[in-house]
Every structure is written in structure tokens, then in C-alpha cells.
Amino acid sequence: MNKAFVKEKEDDDEDDQSPEAVVLPAGTRNYMTRDGYNTLRDELTHLMNEERPDVVQIVSWAASNGDRSENGDYLYGKKRLREIDRRIRFLTKRLEMAEVVDPGKQPDRDRVFFGAQVLYCDELGEEFRITIVGVDEAEPLQGKISWISPVARALLKAQEGETVTLRTPSGVKQLEVLEIIYPDE
Template sequence: MSKAFTRESDGDDDEDGGAMPAVPAGTKNYITREGYDRLRAELFGLIDEERPRIVEVVHWAASNGDRSENGDYLYGKKRLREIDRRIRFLTKRLEIAEVVEPSVHHGRDQVFFGATVTYCDESGHETTITIRGIDEADNTQGQVSWVSPVAQALLKAREGDEVRLMTPTGWRQIEVLRVSYPTPANG
């Protein structure tokens, strides 16, 4: 069979690229407006800017003749596959996204999506986290996904409640100290 009829692939094209975890079956893809806008901007940046630029490079490289040893062509084709995979992933995630406005809970002491929660463990160590969507949580910023074990333990708890958290070392008791939400925008 001619090589022209074989599928170029360096992985499974149906993969999400490994960038973000899967949305649990039967749940919604909750996300804040900021997170949604960030993913949407990335999608349009890929479609409107990066993909056309790489297509142009691949077209130029292909016009140079022998493609089998043409680094620009080979790298460009590989990069196009990566971009197309990311575009498919972002499109699917945005289609199922449910934008939630955490500020609607401003002033409440119960933990819901978007809450910033300070809790204390049995040893007295305080930790502050913000519960975000799967596609936007950044643990370097103190953000956790709403499906994470700590968020699942805290959801619907109130200030002063003690909840059980399953950790790799076993069950731990944590106490909710403070719950806050962003201030609603005056519109």
C-alpha cells in the first residue's frame, strides 16, 4: 500500500491532548465566566492565528520538494495535528460548559462552586482554596477543581462544620473556618 494512504498519527486523535482531566460522566462542566472566556480566547487564537500561520509554513515547506526529509514540513504537519486535536477538545468542552456566577452566593456561609474556603486540619494547619471548574483550576494559585476530593468534602458545608476528607494516608477531619465569594458586579 502506498504511504499516501496511511494515516499519519503520533497518538490517538480522539485524545484530549492530556491537557485537562475528563468531566465525570453524568455531571455538568461547571466553569466561571472568566474560565469560559479564557478557553474561548484560546480556541479562537488557535483557529484565527496559530493554525493559519502553521498552514502557511507547511504550504511553503511542501513547495520545496522532497517532504520526507523536510523538517519544516514534518514539524508543521505534527503541529497542525496537535492544534486540530486541541481545537476539537476545546470545542467539545465549551459546548458542554455551564457558566456559573459564584458572586450570587456573596454573603453566604455555605460552600458552593466558586467559594474561597479556609479550613483547618487536625494539626491546626490552615489552608485556603478556591473551588473552580475542571478546565480552569490552577493549584499553584490555590484553586482546586470542584470534583477534587477536598472540594467534594467541603461542598454544602457551612462555616464551623467539620467534614471528613479522604487523603492518601486515610481519613482526616477538617473544619471549615471561613467561606467567601466574589462581590457581585454592579450592572
């Protein structure tokens, strides 16, 4: 078939989602801690003010060298610009819909809510310490889990000493809340 009749996706502009981006459930807000918001804002600022201008300068220099079809600096630079622009759009959208929550101002500190650090144990007695954070700041290996994760959803609104049920693909588990800590104001 002639290439003129085939629409090829040259630019990934339609897909502003990062591969690691978590889609928020419909009708929910993008809750974030102040630290998480600042981290995303700092990344956006870095991309716009430092990294993008540097790549534009490299692409401009590479384009001035002539034949662009085999110019690695030019081709890589254009690809990197598309990646940066996609990430800028993603961060801008996420920050626009962000709702910053200060867990230190939580009035009901006896229950698990967004921003709480929770110590719990499973049926085998193994203890876990997690902090419930926004989807964009979750780092499970560092103990930061998203508020929409199954564990966080099971723990939300629980009190110290309470046992909650966690439904997983491998079966039902019981988690006991041992301690709830909120950061100081």
C-alpha cells in the first residue's frame, strides 16, 4: 500500500500519560501532600527552564550541520524534545488538578486518613510501616503507598487495635492496625 494512504503516528502527542502514570478513578481528586506537589512542580520547572532549552540548543546546532537524515544528535534531540514536551504536559495537567492535603491538620488523628503513617501487622505477625500518599508520589519500596491502593483502601478509617479485611487475588487477609502517626503541623 502506498504510504500516502496510511496514517502513521509520527508524534505521540495524543498520549500525554507517562508509562508509569496511574489513572485516577473517575470522579476523584488528585490528592497530594505538600512534598509531593513540590517535587512535581520542581521537576516541571527543571524541564521547562533547564533541560528543554539545552536540548533545543543541541537540536538547533545539529540542524545547522546539514543532512538531518543521518544526524544522530538531531534525531535523538528531536525524540528527547517530544519526551520532554509530553512530560511537561502530563505534569501541568496533574498539578492543575492537584488538591494539596496537609496531613498535619487532620483533626481526627485516631483514624487512618490520607497522609497517615500506619504500622500494621498481617496474619503471620509480620509488621509493615507505610505512609498513605498521592498516586503521583507513591513509592512502595520506600513504604509510600497510594491512597487508591488496595492496602490503603482497607486501612482507611480504621483505628488503632482494629482488624481490617484486605481482599487480594490470592485470598482474604486480615490486617491489624498497631499505630497511626500524623506529621506535626
